[in-house]
Amino acid sequence: MKSEKKSEVKSNEYRNIGNEAFKAGNGKKAVELYNRALMYAPNKSRSMLLAYSNRSAVLYKNEYYIECLVDIDTCFRLGCPPDIVEKLNNRKQLASQYITSAKVIIDNLLGICSKFFQIGNRNAEVPCASADVDVVVTDGVPKITAANDIKIGTVLAVETSFVACNDETNIVHACHYCHNMSFNLIPCDGCCFVLFCGERCKQTCMREYHSIECQIMEFSKASIYSPMGKLTFRGALKFVGLCDTWKEVIEEAQCIGKKRRLRSTATEMFDVGNKLSILNYEEDHVFVYGSMFLSCFTCASVIHTLEGLPSYFPRPVRERALAKRALARILMYLTLFAVPTEVTLTLWNKKVDLTLTQSIPNHGWYPFIGKLRNSCTPNALIMHLNNRAVLMALQPIKKGSELTVSHMGHYLDKQLTPYQKNYLSFRLFGRVCGCYICSGEWKTKTKDCVLTETQLADYKEYILKYDKGLCLMTMSTAFPKLCEAMTSLNDVPFSTEYMKLYTEFRKYIMSVEQCVTANLVFGAPI
Numbered sequence: 001m002k003s004e005k006k007s008e009v010k011s012n013e014y015r016n017i018g019n020e021a022f023k024a025g026n027g028k029k030a031v032e033l034y035n036r037a038l039m040y041a042p043n044k045s046r047s048m049l050l051a052y053s054n055r056s057a058v059l060y061k062n063e064y065y066i067e068c069l070v071d072i073d074t075c076f077r078l079g080c081p082p083d084i085v086e087k088l089n090n091r092k093q094l095a096s097q098y099i100t101s102a103k104v105i106i107d108n109l110l111g112i113c114s115k116f117f118q119i120g121n122r123n124a125e126v127p128c129a130s131a132d133v134d135v136v137v138t139d140g141v142p143k144i145t146a147a148n149d150i151k152i153g154t155v156l157a158v159e160t161s162f163v164a165c166n167d168e169t170n171i172v173h174a175c176h177y178c179h180n181m182s183f184n185l186i187p188c189d190g191c192c193f194v195l196f197c198g199e200r201c202k203q204t205c206m207r208e209y210h211s212i213e214c215q216i217m218e219f220s221k222a223s224i225y226s227p228m229g230k231l232t233f234r235g236a237l238k239f240v241g242l243c244d245t246w247k248e249v250i251e252e253a254q255c256i257g258k259k260r261r262l263r264s265t266a267t268e269m270f271d272v273g274n275k276l277s278i279l280n281y282e283e284d285h286v287f288v289y290g291s292m293f294l295s296c297f298t299c300a301s302v303i304h305t306l307e308g309l310p311s312y313f314p315r316p317v318r319e320r321a322l323a324k325r326a327l328a329r330i331l332m333y334l335t336l337f338a339v340p341t342e343v344t345l346t347l348w349n350k351k352v353d354l355t356l357t358q359s360i361p362n363h364g365w366y367p368f369i370g371k372l373r374n375s376c377t378p379n380a381l382i383m384h385l386n387n388r389a390v391l392m393a394l395q396p397i398k399k400g401s402e403l404t405v406s407h408m409g410h411y412l413d414k415q416l417t418p419y420q421k422n423y424l425s426f427r428l429f430g431r432v433c434g435c436y437i438c439s440g441e442w443k444t445k446t447k448d449c450v451l452t453e454t455q456l457a458d459y460k461e462y463i464l465k466y467d468k469g470l471c472l473m474t475m476s477t478a479f480p481k482l483c484e485a486m487t488s489l490n491d492v493p494f495s496t497e498y499m500k501l502y503t504e505f506r507k508y509i510m511s512v513e514q515c516v517t518a519n520l521v522f523g524a525p526i
Contacts, residue, residue: 004192004218011040011047015054022054027062028522031055031183035172035195038187044078048187053084056091059183062522063351065095067183074184113515116475117155117390125266127273128159128368129391133403135266142261142269143402144372150397152490153483156380157391161364162272163209163238164343164387165230169360171195173521177205178387179343179362181519191217209237212312219305227363229298232334235278235365236302236327242275246314246323252276253326256333257283270368277367279330281337292336299331341370341407343384346513347521355514356521364389375404376411376437377493383509386517392509396487411437412502442494449495458488459497467504479508 018033034055041048056071072092080088121131133156134147150156166174174181176194178201185195186202191214196202206214213220213234224230243249256279261269268276303324306312313320343362348355369382369389379395380403394410397403408414408424416424418439422432436442451459462485466478482504489498 006042006192007040008042008045008047011037011042011045011051014040015047015051018054022058022061027058030058031522032172034058035185038185039172039192039195041187043189046081049075049078049081050084052078053080053088055183056088060091060095063098064183064520065098067520068095069099070184074186113512116512117158117385117516119155119158126157126270126368128271129157130155132156135270140262142266144270144368145403146397146399146401149399150393151483152393152396152486153479154393155390156393156403157369157389158385159272159366159368159389159391161341161343161366161387161389162278163231163234164362164364165227165234166362167227167360170358170362174362175201175386176210177201179345179384179519180386180517181345181347181521183520188214190214193217193221207241209234209241212237212241212306212309215309216305219301223301224298227340228335228338231340231363231365232331232338233302235334235338236331239275239278239330240327246319246326249330250319250322250326252279253329255279256329257281257337270371272367274367278334278338278365280367281333281339281371283337292332295332295335299328299335302331303328338365339370339407340364341366341382341389342409343387343389344409345384345386345519346510346517347519348514349521351522355510357510358519369405370407372403372405374407376406376433376435378404378406378410380405381410381509382407383513385513386519395490411442412499413506445494446496449492449498451489451492451495451497455488455492456497458485459501461485462501475508475512482508 014033014037018030018037021027021033022030034051037051038048038055041051052071052075056068056075059065059068059071069092072088072095075088119130123129123131123133123135125135126133129144132146132148132150132154134145136143136145164177164179166176166179170179170181171193172195173185174195175185175197176188177196180197180201182197185197186199188194188196188202188210194210194217196205220230220233224233240246240249243252255263260276261280261282264276264280268274269280271277306327307324313323340363343364345358345362346355347358364387366389369391372380372391379393379397379401381392381394382405383390383392391403391405408416408421421438425438426432432438436445462481466474466481482501486498486501486505489495489501492498
């Protein structure tokens with residue numbers, strides 16, 4: 001297996017190609033190539049500093065002045081080469097002229113939007129969820145239900161992923177740990193394969209799993225292709241790291257899945273802050289034997305590669321054998337039964353103020369939201385703030401009703417063919433569905449939807465008063481009115497009027513996501 005090492009020569013090669021792209025006016029390609037130059041640059045080397053400097057030039061040219069200043073400051077902090085000091089100081093002075101008013105506007109919007117996804121009182125057993133959510137056990141099966149009557153638009157949970165992985169197409173544009181698509185990505189000090197949005201994510205990722213992953217990234221890149229495989233690898237590394245000793249890993253590995261769910265508390269089952277939550281997935285997938293056969297080779301390769309790290313497994317022969325067996329058990333269980341959640345981000349071309357949706361999703365494990373019952377007509381919606389998943393009520397939910405989501409995306413957001421829907425359903429859950437949503441029959445019901453006089457009046461009231469262009473500054477009054485109108489039309493979800501309100505609902509959500517996450521792009525969706 002070819003070893004990829006930090007190299008000024010290779011870094012300079014990418015930077016020079018990036019220079020050509022910049023001269024040709026292709027800022028998007030230039031930033032991508034400068035990011036690759038940073039990946040290969042030895043820490044604090046001249047090649048690293050020149051990559052930061054050149055990237056700041058692209059950002060200035062494309063009017064990303066705040067991001068330009070961040071790269072310039074990084075270059076100075078790491079020890080700017082004397083021959084480019086004057087050039088960077090001039091660029092810094094020019095960029096600084098543009099940011100005062102822009103920063104004030106951005107800070108004001110962020111202040112408004114950051115409150116949008118806040119939770120009031122939290123669930124005592126599952127801290128990522130609100131007190132409006134309850135965990136009940138019926139016949140030994142846990143269910144997530146409404147503890148109170150819940151209105152549309154209520155935030156029910158905000159959960160950070162246990163582990164996450166970027167799609168291959170997003171790796172050079174996004175943070176390895178949190179998915180954030182930043183123009184100021186920084187490289188890993190050890191390997192040549194990942195970038196981070198800042199020191200905080202970098203240090204957190206190193207502490208949780210990347211300190212081990214970093215040492216065998218060549219193997220990971222060459223042998224683990226699927227999102228499920230990457231999540232399993234990182235999740236297992238994080239789980240082992242959270243255990244105090246290998247003895248604890250060996251003991252916990254003896255009780256997973258159904259056996260553990262029968263004895264676990266709600267915290268152990270659903271709290272992302274509890275390491276045991278990833279050992280509490282249901283073992284209800286069918287047709288697992290083919291996957292089991294294929295996965296065993298990857299799991300064996302992971303363990304064999306980890307054996308090459310001198311200090312990973314315990315030294316005593318018997319304990320070492322038990323540790324490897326325990327890790328293999330955890331890897332196989334996670335591969336077969338841990339359901340990944342698609343993470344589709346809202347992107348922002350700030351230069352032309354264009355909001356976009358990521359075309360190729362990333363993935364993550366969410367021990368609470370990821371275990372909610374799947375429904376083709378969900379009463380709650382999953383949204384994403386980088387590696388944080390937000391659960392929001394989409395229908396009025398009566399006290400005691402089970403919370404449901406669509407892990408494949410809402411049918412009004414993802415216009416999938418019946419074949420695509422069933423393929424995705426089988427891949428995620430091992431089964432297909434022939435309901436009127438999955439078959440596409442719901443589209444024929446639109447003409448049969450007739451609004452009552454009250455519903456029509458509620459719809460017109462919202463449209464006349466608030467449908468005058470999206471404005472985050474007036475969101476505090478407009479969004480509640482929108483939710484009231486959607487509540488009124490909740491029993492006619494296939495009507496053109498309801499679909500119009502749902503579109504407005506999603507526009508508001510996307511605008512807030514855009515402001516909170518600041519996932520920046522140059523052009524079309526990544």
